[in-house]
Amino acid sequence: MTTSTTTIMQVGYTTIIGYTTIKRCVFTLMISLAMSIVIAPAGIGNAYAAGDVKEGSVKARACQICHGKDGKSTKEIYPILAGQHAAYLRKQLQAFRAGTRKDPIMNSMAAELSDQDIDDIASFFSGVP
Numbered sequence: 001m002t003t004s005t006t007t008i009m010q011v012g013y014t015t016i017i018g019y020t021t022i023k024r025c026v027f028t029l030m031i032s033l034a035m036s037i038v039i040a041p042a043g044i045g046n047a048y049a050a051g052d053v054k055e056g057s058v059k060a061r062a063c064q065i066c067h068g069k070d071g072k073s074t075k076e077i078y079p080i081l082a083g084q085h086a087a088y089l090r091k092q093l094q095a096f097r098a099g100t101r102k103d104p105i106m107n108s109m110a111a112e113l114s115d116q117d118i119d120d121i122a123s124f125f126s127g128v129p
């Protein structure tokens with residue numbers, strides 16, 4: 001007990017810095033915890049909010065020729081993608097890519113897409129009013 005008290009007194013400065021650092025760490029941890037609690041519920045409704053809408057708008061240009069500008073198809077054989085749920089779009093694109101949903105055009109379109117592309121495109125179309 002005596003020894004440890006002396007040690008603390010000797011390295012008092014270090015101890016204070018160490019304590020402050022720990023305090024700062026705990027504070028940062030609490031802030032991030034609090035933020036995740038605040039942010040998490042917003043993410044529940046739209047689990048794919050992670051997609052980058054701006055990137056998606058660029059990548060979605062390849063879809064325009066059939067699905068119309070911003071996914072607002074005017075031709076009956078091409079589905080409207082604008083305003084569709086991101087989770088649904090993501091699921092369909094993954095299914096087309098995997099070949100479990102079959103359509104010759106969409107299977108080859110989706111084959112080119114990465115997971116990130118799918119997230120971005122899904123976020124973009126779902127956000128179109």
Ligand code: HEC
Nearest residue numbers: 062063065066077078079089092093102103105106109121
């Ligand atoms: C050459 C025309 C063409 C292009 C280009 C095209 N699609 Fe399609 N897409 C179709 C057709 C046709 C269907 C309907 C397929 C079916 O009947 O199952 C479809 C269906 C879809 C569906 C399913 C919609 C639903 O309601 O289930 C999604 C999602 C989709 N396309 C996304 C895309 C994306 C994203 C791109 C661009 C990367 C794209 N498409 C490019 C023709 C096209």
